[in-house]
Amino acid sequence: MTKVLDRPRPVLLLAFCLLAAAPSAQPVPASTNCPRTASGLYSRLRSLALDEHRVYHVRSAAIDRPNLHLVFDAGTLAFTEDVCGRITGAYFEGEGEVLLRPPNRAERASMDLFTGMAILEEQFSSAYLRFNDDTAATLAPFLSPVLDVGGFAKQWSDTSRSLSDSDALRFLLDFSHFLPTASGMEPAQPFPRLLLAHLQGAKLGAFEIFWDAAAPEPLWAGQIRTRDGIAFWDIWTSFTPGAPGGIGRSPESLAGDVSVGSFRIRASVQPPTTLRASAEVDLVVRKGSKRTLIFELSRFLKIDAVLMDGRRLDFIQNEAQEGTHVRRKGNDLVAVVFPALLETGQRLKLLFSYAGEVLSEAGSGLLYVGERGTWYPNFGLNPALFDLEFQYPANWTLVATGRPVPQTSVVAGPGLQVSRWVSDGPIPVAGFNLGKYIRAEAKADSVLVQAYGTAVVERSFPKAPAELIQPQPSFPGPRSPATAPMMVTPPPPSPARNAQAVADKAARAVTSFSQWFGPYPFGALALTQMPGDLSQGWPGLVFLSSYAFLSPQEQSELHLDPVMALLSNQVLVHETAHQWWGDLVLWDSYRDQWFVEGLANYSALLVLEQQNPVQFRQALEKYRTDLLGKNKDGEWLRNAGPVTLGQRLSSSHFPGGYEAISYERGTWLFHMLRCMLRDSEAASHSRNGPAHREEPFFRALRKVRQRYAGKNISSRELMKVFEEELPRALWFENRRSLDWFLDGWINGTAMPRLEAREVRFTQKESGWSVAGTITQKDAPDDLVTAIPVYGVTASNATVFLGMVLADGPDTSFHLNAPAGTHKILLDPRQTVLTTLK
């Protein structure tokens, strides 16, 4: 950490306690206030009372951070008890105001959706602040001490204690620097600057603002809001002040400071509920100066010990972490505290041992493997090598990510078996599934595709209704007795019976995707049944919903809605496409996650298009209709925001916003890219005769696969690859750039309405031409859209005339046309996501 955050300030009216609170670069003296163990420090950080000797009148004080301005006009303020000689919090009551300025249109629209204001300007009556810097000293000139005769500190200490609990883990990252080391005390480090404010707003109620330089996007604000009994963490805005457009990773972000090279996990699985494991994790410290690392691990798995070189390390695993900092991730974090500061380049080998109940039996021989992403300690998606070994009962089948290898280090106990799975290269995530499966196999060229289904569906699966059947008479003929119709209940579905169809379908998808995108990235593909309606595609291992194992007859017996049946038939192809998009090529930040969902989904639709172009259109039209919908309060789904808001799209306003926008609009964005590249390129090659070339869309995707295998890609980098394939007709303002598509369509929410006006047909010596104006309605003024324009000829044929880049509300155009052209059509093949009305 080179940047010094704590600057000395002029000290005028400082009381002694505040001088003590001002951070210094000097070694911190051993203080009775500085606990000597990680757990002691943690319990202190999470239970901070107010100090009755630090109660003040405050007048016209302010705290400023980039894009954030907090004013304390008048009131009473008490600081918290100090920790390791520092003041880290304050409680204020009185009149205050907050001003938060989002940096771009999408963030202002998001702020507006939740607060009714594009720029947050709100009076507050109380504030609870936490900080790790010189904020107490900054406030000091505006404070005058008072005797706390009214018991202000006592009155609000419980509030302070419970709110300090929410953020204690984040403070442990910094304050663990003060724990004793073998060589004595560590020098104080300048911490990445942190300010948290829990505010009670006059109009908006309770909300929170964070300014944390260690976070990928340092400034964010939001609120917990309950809707129909479900609590949502609504993120009003989140961004990086100072970055271009407010988008980009904070220079002090902790993400990537430590990376995992490999995992070696030895697990014992005891159906129906228990997992016991030891995980050896090899880490490389990319950027040193940390005492504490935070891992994700399911709250249901309790750690017995964390060892480094045979030595026990301190760790904090939260039984009930309700903190604002971790709320979005649930309670699944564990902090490991090291005996000394980590150094850049240092390699660590940690051994975690843990156990818990993360499995449940959903049906006979059908397990639900819960906590799939957090069954081993990890840092989220971080490609690493995995060596997994499982011990489990002999009558169960276990399938895991990686290649099965025969030799194992353990000998199976009586009635048990052991299997070992090793990844061929780094993969972002590893997991397993087990059940009493029947296996089916198919081949996609040299790739082995296996489907694993149990004989039953989960107990909670819907039952097919009984149907009226007219039995066939056993002796047909005029004299046979009339048989009464009978109510017959169809037999329950059997995934095992349909496993072969699943394997065959996935193998066909692998074949198509390999041709379009490049070779299948992993050794083999296993599709394993999972109870519930959710599916997930992991490297080489798909957790496939029982619904995706239904035969067409079983679907019709269940009376599934035809469009729902169509989409659920797409699931296994969608998950297969994730092998390329999401498992091999990874998204960069939450703002780029849409691309793996949109592209996996569009890949599945491309397979459907080959088999059934009508259904392909139906799926796209269903998405268009969904995107034009409203929630039950009459708010337009479009207003949830652009695909680049990622999981933030799911909020109290639009609980299913992420799925609707990132999957459905994301799919449309890829359809638009494909069609406009194809149509423009076809037009520019038409003079050289029909070109039997591969579509530019697929050429671009093959490049993405090649260049970003095992790497993260941002939406902007993705567009850069597509720009290489950009035909001249799509160069806006003479630049080979897709910035217009990124700004208006990916970072925007547009669904314009298109109209042609003042269309004139002219016959000249050189041929016919058509001119006119294209209007974009219901669209931002700077929206650029590539619109294919077709003409209707004298013989009523529809011919492509050219691509017009409509820029803003009105764009005049001029195109050559075949003789006799008398009418034009804008995008008649519906390749642009418009409102169509």
Ligand SMILES: [Zn+2]
């Ligand atoms: Zn998906």
